[in-house]
Amino acid sequence: MNARQTKVTIKTNERIAHRYCRLVLAAPSLARTARPGNFIMVKVPDAAGVLLRRPLSIHRAEAARGRIELLYEIVGPGTDALSRKRSGDLIDVIGPLGNGFDVRTRARDALNILVAGGVGVAPLVFLAQRLKKGKVLALIGARAEAHILCAGDFRRLGCEVRIATDDGSAGFRGRVTDLLEDVLMRIRRKKDFRPVLYGCGPAPMLKAMARVCRENRLQSQVSLESHMACGIGACLGCVVQTTRGYERVCKEGPVFRTDDLVW
Ligand SMILES: Cc1cc2nc3c(=O)[nH]c(=O)nc-3n(C[C@H](O)[C@H](O)[C@H](O)COP(=O)(O)OP(=O)(O)OC[C@H]3O[C@@H](n4cnc5c(N)ncnc54)[C@H](O)[C@@H]3O)c2cc1C
Ligand code: FES
Missing domain, CATH: 2.40.30.10 (Translation factors)
Incomplete structure (x- = not known):
């Protein structure tokens, strides 16, 4: 690029x-x-x-x-x-x-689940614009109702939307990763869809998401938000530990598969 x-x-x-x-x-x-x-x-x-x-x-x-x-x-x-x-x-x-999400062809029975924490929703709206195959379910997590972002944008793109708020002022009361576990439990019962997960948000949320994906043996990609100085791969200020060694969030990332990251 x-x-x-x-x-x-x-x-x-x-x-x-x-x-x-x-x-x-x-x-x-x-x-x-x-x-x-x-x-x-x-x-x-x-x-x-x-x-x-x-x-x-x-x-x-x-x-x-x-x-x-x-x-x-x-x-x-x-x-x-x-x-x-x-x-x-x-x-x-x-x-x-950066590398961007892998949006290569997915099966038509894919259920693309986008998991957003706070302003981490930002890249996921663009992702929803470009996902061509399967359904899209956006799980939006926020502190409280006033902090919910982009629910209307996702709906206009034809996505189903579920909300989680920490204080219960709207939607599911609790963390968005708790809502994710709830959603996956219901899907498992139906067996109609193959979930494919994408996430962006604060590091603790992504860590919890990685655990849920591991326990459910699901593929997932997350966009990391580490501190960056140059943004072009030159300063090594943004590295994270992966199973392949240290990698630069700005160059090899910001999107990584959760099972490639050392949490
Ligand atoms: C690849 C990437 C994409 C991003 N996309 C968005 C986006 O779409 N929308 C958005 O609002 N923010 C995004 N961020 C975070 C954004 O870059 C920071 O919020 C911004 O740089 C803060 O600058 P500031 O001068 O306002 O605050 P600062 O004074 O630099 O920081 C204020 C507070 O935010 C924390 N912070 C700053 N930068 C980061 C960071 N990169 N990750 C985690 N915490 C940070 C600091 O530790 C401090 O507590 C992204 C970060 C990365 C790495
Ligand atoms: S920010 Fe400089 S290498 Fe990533």
């Missing part, structure tokens, strides 16, 4: 809920070449003390309209400065980066 450094124009940058923003960029080349699970390194403009670019997943790509979308949570100075950029501003990005 040819990652390029380029300046792109912000079309819109809106707060959609709580501290979550959706950024739409006019970026025809990225929109054409990006694959689900790819990310870009964003140079954060005018943020005091923020030297390094920030990695953000591609949330949607529309080649026909020449635009991509990002979904980000304001958690620190970089994302805060980004949230203050307005339509018409230019930002400098490098991408698309």
Whole structure:
């Protein structure tokens, strides 16, 4: 894949809920070449003390309209400065980066289960756009109802949606991985579908997901969010331990099979 450094124009940058923003960029080349699970390194403009670019997943790509979308949570100075950029501003990005999810042909009886924790939902909407075979069930985990993201986006793409909230304010009360176990138990009884799992979210959630997959002997791919300095494979600042040795999240990842990772 040819990652390029380029300046792109912000079309819109809106707060959609709580501290979550959706950024739409006019970026025809990225929109054409990006694959689900790819990310870009964003140079954060005018943020005091923020030297390094920030990695953000591609949330949607529309080649026909020449635009991509990002979904980000304001958690620190970089994302805060980004949230203050307005339509018409230019930002400098490098991408698309990373390996992306493997979306090669699956059997028609596949049940693609997307497991999202918090803003980890970002790359999974793009994935749902591109999964061609089988049904898609999106399990969205959030702290509370106000933090649920993208349920409408998944529904508009024809996916079934189930919600889990830590405080029980919407959907299943508990963690999204508890909901996953519940869903898998019901599927096992029916035997109609072959579950194929994809996940993105905080590390403890992905670890729990890996355990559930191991116990159920299921294939799964997860996108990791480690700290990144360069994003292009040069600094070794993002390595994780895999069964093959240390690998770079930005280059060999960010998507890994759960059984290849040493948890
Ligand atoms: C491949 C990849 C894709 C990502 N995609 C998205 C996305 O689509 N949307 C989104 O909101 N965020 C995403 N992130 C996380 C995002 O890069 C960080 O939230 C961002 O860099 C924080 O920058 P900041 O300056 O605002 O905050 P900082 O001051 O840098 O950090 C604020 C807090 O967030 C923690 N943090 C920062 N970076 C990370 C990280 N990479 N992983 C875990 N914790 C971190 C810090 O430890 C600190 O507690 C992604 C990360 C990676 C590696
Ligand atoms: S962030 Fe530098 S090698 Fe991955």
